[in-house]
Amino acid sequence: MADFEPRIIAFLCNWCTYTGADLAGTSRLQYPPNIRVIRLMCSGALDPVYVAKALLEGADGVLIGGCHPGDCHYQSGNYKARRRVAIMNEILEQMGLEKDRVWLRWISASEGQYFADTVTEMVEAIREMGPNPAKELWAI
Amino acid sequence: MTVTARLEIKSSATETVAGLLRKMIEANMVDALLVPQRLPSGDNVVQSLVRDPDKFNSIDPFAPVMPVTASKLAGKVTKVGAAGRVGLVLRPCELRGFVELVKLQQASTENVITIGIDCLGTYEMTDYAQLVAEGADPTAEAVAAAAKGRVAPHEGYEFRAACQMCEYPAPGLGGGHRPDITIGLVGAEGELLIEARDDLAGTLGLTPANAPAGRAAALEKLVSERTAERDRRFDEFRAQVKGLDGLLDYFSTCIRCHNCMIACPICYCPECIFRTPTFDHTSAQYFNWAERKGAIRLPTDTLIFHLTRLNHMSTSCVGCGMCSSACPNDIPVATAFRAVAQKTQAIYDYVAGRSLKEDVPLATFREDELTALGERPE
Numbered sequence: 001m002a003d004f005e006p007r008i009i010a011f012l013c014n015w016c017t018y019t020g021a022d023l024a025g026t027s028r029l030q031y032p033p034n035i036r037v038i039r040l041m042c043s044g045a046l047d048p049v050y051v052a053k054a055l056l057e058g059a060d061g062v063l064i065g066g067c068h069p070g071d072c073h074y075q076s077g078n079y080k081a082r083r084r085v086a087i088m089n090e091i092l093e094q095m096g097l098e099k100d101r102v103w104l105r106w107i108s109a110s111e112g113q114y115f116a117d118t119v120t121e122m123v124e125a126i127r128e129m130g131p132n133p134a135k136e137l138w139a140i
Numbered sequence: 141m142t143v144t145a146r147l148e149i150k151s152s153a154t155e156t157v158a159g160l161l162r163k164m165i166e167a168n169m170v171d172a173l174l175v176p177q178r179l180p181s182g183d184n185v186v187q188s189l190v191r192d193p194d195k196f197n198s199i200d201p202f203a204p205v206m207p208v209t210a211s212k213l214a215g216k217v218t219k220v221g222a223a224g225r226v227g228l229v230l231r232p233c234e235l236r237g238f239v240e241l242v243k244l245q246q247a248s249t250e251n252v253i254t255i256g257i258d259c260l261g262t263y264e265m266t267d268y269a270q271l272v273a274e275g276a277d278p279t280a281e282a283v284a285a286a287a288k289g290r291v292a293p294h295e296g297y298e299f300r301a302a303c304q305m306c307e308y309p310a311p312g313l314g315g316g317h318r319p320d321i322t323i324g325l326v327g328a329e330g331e332l333l334i335e336a337r338d339d340l341a342g343t344l345g346l347t348p349a350n351a352p353a354g355r356a357a358a359l360e361k362l363v364s365e366r367t368a369e370r371d372r373r374f375d376e377f378r379a380q381v382k383g384l385d386g387l388l389d390y391f392s393t394c395i396r397c398h399n400c401m402i403a404c405p406i407c408y409c410p411e412c413i414f415r416t417p418t419f420d421h422t423s424a425q426y427f428n429w430a431e432r433k434g435a436i437r438l439p440t441d442t443l444i445f446h447l448t449r450l451n452h453m454s455t456s457c458v459g460c461g462m463c464s465s466a467c468p469n470d471i472p473v474a475t476a477f478r479a480v481a482q483k484t485q486a487i488y489d490y491v492a493g494r495s496l497k498e499d500v501p502l503a504t505f506r507e508d509e510l511t512a513l514g515e516r517p518e
Contacts, residue, residue, distance in 0.1 A: 047413075047448075048448065048452075049413060049447075052443075052444050056444060057429075058432070079505035079506075080502075080505055082509075082510050083502065084451070085514075086487050086510050086513055087451060087455060087487065087501070087502075090480070090487060091450050091451055091454065091480055095387050095447065095450075096384060097384065097387070104514040105516070114516075118516070135433070136433070137384060137388070137433070138433045138434060138436055138437060139388055139437040140388070140442060
């Protein structure tokens with residue numbers, strides 16, 4: 001589907017993924033400008049309501065970035081996030097929403113390139129999926 | 141260790157149970173009992189906390205109606221430890237809800253004796269009231285049918301949808317948590333089956349006996365019928381909600397009154413996000429949304445409410461169906477939530493209400509699970 005620029009909301013954990021994104025920036029790595037970053041202290045601070053809100057408002061994709069399992073700055077926040085995302089994915093699927101628009105990726109502070117690659121990958125995948133039909137939905 | 145016994149029903153099952161409960165107070169096993177009582181109007185049965193043995197005259201534990209789930213009330217009475225020793229008379233969904241609430245630290249087993257009873261199905265409150273107004277005796281009908289192994293509604297009436305698809309008509313089925321005392325009617329051929337912890341059995345003066353021969357088969361048949369109905373309703377729901385439009389249609393009459401949340405035993409959070417100003421939007425917000433989408437439904441956040449509630453409580457949903465009964469617009473919330481809960485609980489091999497020893501999925505984690513989630517696919 002050409003001519004459609006996906007708009008992706010990215011919830012990034014402060015200690016790993018947000019810092020990795022910073023590194024991508026300071027390294028002057030080029031990647032698509034389609035993400036809107038929201039910094040959280042930890043991926044475990046992400047309540048599924050934020051993801052649901054983003055999707056129903058019409059965001060074409062939601063990226064959740066956190067530390068690799070075992071490396072969480074707060075020990076276990078990302079493990080909890082992982083459980084919650086698994087539950088949320090199941091709910092999105094059961095309720096007829098497109099769960100493939102929601103990506104969970106562990107990206108560390110040193111993985112600037114991986115961050116850039118992930119965003120590039122995600123923008124292309126979402127572009128393939130087309131715009132989120134919830135954009136038109138006023139009766140949510 | 142449990143003792144199995146049978147009690148002869150002299151005048152009525154209700155009176156026989158009343159006698160047993162009275163004995164529990166007189167023998168100083170408990171200071172109070174949480175038990176359903178018939179109101180003087182006769183058209184409703186409410187839970188009560190009874191201390192005076194003389195106030196057992198109007199109890200009606202087998203009444204086929206459940207205005208409020210006793211799991212929630214048991215939570216209120218036992219939270220942080222009960223103020224006295226209390227016996228909780230609970231039908232299976234109430235017992236399972238109580239188990240979840242204990243794990244969520246909203247109820248306690250300290251100083252508690254759980255008395256699980258067979259559930260003979262429940263009507264919506266308005267149907268129950270109408271039956272009584274027509275001169276029927278719903279409890280007597282239900283008890284008589286159960287003795288023969290049948291759990292079925294009055295001619296021309298239906299049980300609540302949640303009951304029609306409930307696979308737990310008796311306490312402890314499916315390897316679930318067993319109460320301290322079980323009182324069984326289904327398939328007991330006109331007697332009461334009692335299963336009690338042996339220390340309690342002694343005090344109650346129960347003589348050991350075999351379980352009634354027909355009970356296991358009657359329960360198995362009932363569970364199998366209910367499971368088939370459950371699967372039928374789940375399939376119907378899943379077919380209906382196959383996209384955003386289907387989802388919207390399902391909740392088209394939702395007015396965000398939050399009654400489902402208020403009735404739900406698992407939704408205990410005083411600080412629920414939906415009780416905070418998070419959703420008290422400013423006028424500018426409404427105008428922005430209306431500008432972006434051309435129009436915006438008011439009140440906003442209808443689907444967010446249900447999606448969030450699912451995310452927060454589906455892993456502990458016991459399928460009591462209070463949500464559907466509470467909905468002023470008859471939205472089949474329980475069917476939707478149970479269908480989703482079946483899947484979210486399955487991710488962790490968890491069954492809500494099954495065991496006090498299993499951690500609630502949202503309160504625990506394992507390092508070696510869901511290992512592919514969050515990793516770049518190969």
